[in-house]
Amino acid sequence: MNVTPAGATPTRLRDRLRDEWPAYWQDDAPRLLHIAKVGLAVVIAMGLCMRLELRSPATAMLSCVIVMMHQQSGIVIARGFYRGLGMVAGSLAGLVLIALFAQQPLPFFIALAAWIGLCAFGSAYFRNFQSYGLVLAGFATAITAMPALSNPYGVFDNVIYTISEVVIGVLSASVVSTVVLPRKVAPALYAAGRASFTHLLGTLRATLAREAAPTQARAQTGAQTDTQTSTLLGLIGERANVELLRTGALFEDPSMRLLHSVFLDLDRSFLDTVMWLHALQRVKAHAAADAHPRAQAAIATLTDAALALLPDTATPPGIADDVAAALLPQLDAFEAALPARIAAQLHALDDLPLAQRRIVESTGAALLFMSADLRLLCRSYLDARQADRQPWTVSVLQAITRIARQRAVGNRTAALVAGARAVVAVLLVGAVWIASGWTGGSTAIVAVAITSTLFALVPDPPTAAWQIFTGCLAGWLAGFAFSFFVLPSLGTFALLAAVVAILVMIGGYVNTFPKTAVLGLGFNIYFCFIVGIANPAVYNPSAYLDTGFALLCGIAAAAVAFSVLAPRAGEWIARRYLAEVCALVASDARDGDLDDDLLYAFERKLRDCILQIAGAPADPCVDRARMIAWAFAVLEAGRAMILMRLDTQQIAPTLPPAWPDHQTAWLTALADLFDTPTPERADRALAAARAALDALPPGIEPAADAPAGPDSLVRCRMHALLQFTELALRDDPLAIRTERAA
Incomplete structure (x- = not known):
């Protein structure tokens, strides 16, 4: 048997660590920085609430972990802004419900279920951060109204405390995210914009250069090939991601609001160019299958002229700004000369049937109007990358306060089903509470409200349900160990802050991975909620266990409603x-x-x-x-x-x-x-x-x-x-x- 020398294994291990450490650090350094900022924001929010003697610092902590789901500071501020709006709207709705149905459980639960269902519908129907605001409007009502159901006179104080705690949590998260080693949205926005533009130019080059054999072309005319479909999906998906990042950048940099019309033209021209590309793919496939050889030669002449303009974008990180600037006058000249080229080709084919000439004319038209949209896209792309050079045509106050309105919406039927599921889940838990007189029923209502509105946002609620349930269970167990074994031995705020930060950072780290994001979020949400750090602290193991059981029951009810009632992909x-x-x-x-x-x-x-x-x-x-x-x-x-x-x-x-x-x-x-x-x-x-x-x-x-x-x-x-x-x-x-x- 060969035995490895004693010094060889540590040497190889050191060499391997030295080789792999840069890749690991490049991958995980942003995650570690982010979770440290999450822990710091949670501790600051908790400390401020304790110092101001607010009733429930846990609400501020909850706001921090939800708002800081994303790592970029602009998106954190955007989520905080809509969280504040949602909490105000939800708290006012809770105030109205208590005023109308104080100590009347049945009509109260019907009205609460209708409101939460409406918010779930809105969160599933609208896109971007508006949907998040509606999520908050839904479960904020439950958080505000449920504790006041047995004490209607306390609802106003509850609203004031809740909004104050949420504001502290949002401000803490926003300030920490913006001040402490901020990760800006703008670089990610520009990188995503460059990647999408580069991908589009590469697809254009591939389409213009591709020569399909007649048999392949005939197969293509029956339907889009899988490759073409996936390419088009990739292009529009990249563009949608750019628009989402731009929404976050609006909150991070007021000068971005000056470029609203530029980004609008950029998005519009991108979509138009993609659709002309799609038309060009179709007509080229037909030409390869049915066109006369002379017509095919004329089409090749036109497409080769367009191909000669497009730069080679295969080298990372993508097209450079000076290359895009050089492309702009070339597109102008090509667009101006193309009608004469089309006319010359049609004149040379005058003896061919009309159908043959129409194929050539359609190809030329697709190239002409695609080049026009590509020219506008190129100009908008360059303008968008010069935000600091744009003249301030509006006042600073106007630029800061103006928020670009997004009109992106989803499927109305799916949104209605999401709202119906939320209504059923709330009514189910409310009925069980009324019938049994269970003391933890109010907590279960809050849990089902939170979970139902969150489920309306995700594409696969059953999978998210298991992650939320597992996260809540883990948060419950961790909270039990913290509350009854660790917390009694913590004699100073510094020790309390350190332990809380470590636990929140664990959930935050799990949240940074896409496959386990919901699991990490569920852990942090329900850990902060169930531990319930308050002024003064309360030690009640039986109440703690009952609260955790109620949370799990509420999540399970929402999961059943979203899994059984008209499955989303049915x-x-x-x-x-x-x-x-x-x-x-x-x-x-x-x-x-x-x-x-x-x-x-x-x-x-x-x-x-x-x-x-x-x-x-x-x-x-x-x-x-x-x-x-x-x-x-x-x-x-x-x-x-x-x-x-x-x-x-x-x-x-x-x-x-x-x-x-x-x-x-x-x-x-x-x-x-x-x-x-x-x-x-x-x-x-x-x-x-x-x-x-x-x-x-x-x-x-x-x-x-x-x-x-x-x-x-x-x-x-x-x-x-x-x-x-x-x-x-x-x-x-x-x-x-x-x-x-x-």
């Missing part, structure tokens, strides 16, 4: 979700009021919808890929309809008198198709698209001597939109002609 929810998405074609794309925000609002709704579908838990009863395909189809068709209406409004005097009838027929046929997908309606929509295409005057004239004017370019886009719609209907990616939609 087939019924999927059908309702799909119907709601398809209804947007008629309500927004066909009948929506034409203004500058209609297209952007429609695209954002569909973007959020697609991301929700992609992020939902797997369910064997639901074909997620088909739902994503439907959402993309709605986005593609609805966008074409809105652009067509806007273009018609812009150049109405130059269009033939019969055009409004053709456009109306096309819009109606598409809306009817998505309302009730049938083979007959698909054929009717295809016929309407072809009729509108034949009725529309030419866009870019092949033999025109003068440069294409604005009206000609608008007609060119209208031709392209109709052509893309026709290709999509011919492809039948949703198999409408062979089966009915799910």
Whole structure:
């Protein structure tokens, strides 16, 4: 047997530690810094509440651990801001409930359940930090009202104490996060923006450079390939993350509010460029399968010219600012010269059938308008990275107080189900309390209120339920050991602060990992809640055990409601979700009021919808890929309809008198198709698209001597939109002609 020399093992261990330590430190140093800041903020909040002799320092501690779920200071401030608003709204709601239903348990519980259900609906329906504010508005009502149910005259004092403690907790978390080695949102925002822009340019290069074989192209025209779908999902997901970071940066840096319009243009142009990219992928696949060799050569000439402009972004960390600045004038020149290039190619193909020339024209139009949106994207990208150079056109006070309004919303049906689950859970626990006279019933109501509103935020409530339950159980056991074995021996505030900070840091560290984030949050929330450090301290083991049991019962009731009552990823929810998405074609794309925000609002709704579908838990009863395909189809068709209406409004005097009838027929046929997908309606929509295409005057004239004017370019886009719609209907990616939609 070979024996390793005694000195070899320690040497190898030291070498391994020396090699791996930088990677470990780079990975875990931000986590360790964050949990130290969480512990410090909790200790400061606890000390201030004790010094001011407030009733429950635990409420301030609870606020700290919830607000500091994220590591960036801007997001901490944003969460603190909406937590304050939510607590004020919830406390006032609790005051109203006690005033109306003092010592009347049944109507009180019905009203409380309705309010918590409404807040759960709002937290599931709205996105970003508004949803968090609604979560707080829900369980703040329970925290405020439940202790005052048997003593209505104490509700006002309870509201004052609760709001004061929450404000102290929020301020402590915000100050510590901002002052002590702050981790700013702005660098993460700029890095995410650069990554998304780089990814988009790389995808454009790959699309323009890709040459599909005819057999592959024919397979692609049946449906989007998995690669293309995942690429598009990745692009819109990255952009949504940038928007979330921007919301946090608004609270961190007032100058970011000056760039609201710039970021709006950036988001809008990014989505538009992605959709033109999607159209270009489709038309290139058709060209490879059906186009004449000369038409394919003309398309290659146009795409090669665009490909030559795009920089190689394969090298990390992504596109440099000077490269983006150099790209901008090149895009200007390319966009100005492209109509003449398209006209020259069409003139050279004058002897080919009209269908062949239309493929070339559609490809050129996709390149033309994609380059226009890419140019706007590039300019907005550069402007957004120069926040410190922007002129202050508003007062400092105005810039600090103005909060950009977000309109991102989720699925209404899923939100209604989340609200119904919360109502059922609260009523169930309330009924058990009334029937049994259980002294811990009020604590169980608070637990079910907290858990129900939190569950409305997560994509997979059953999984989150187990993590919350486990976190609460661990917090209960740790709190028992702390309260009855450690706390009696702590003679100074310094020792108390050290022990509390260590325990909170453990939960905070677990919270920094995405897979166990809910577990760590549950530990910290319920440890702070159940230990209940108060002025004065109370030592009552039986009450402690009863409180912990009540918390677990409340969490279990919420978990059962969210797992059993219409599971979130169930087939019924999927059908309702799909119907709601398809209804947007008629309500927004066909009948929506034409203004500058209609297209952007429609695209954002569909973007959020697609991301929700992609992020939902797997369910064997639901074909997620088909739902994503439907959402993309709605986005593609609805966008074409809105652009067509806007273009018609812009150049109405130059269009033939019969055009409004053709456009109306096309819009109606598409809306009817998505309302009730049938083979007959698909054929009717295809016929309407072809009729509108034949009725529309030419866009870019092949033999025109003068440069294409604005009206000609608008007609060119209208031709392209109709052509893309026709290709999509011919492809039948949703198999409408062979089966009915799910």
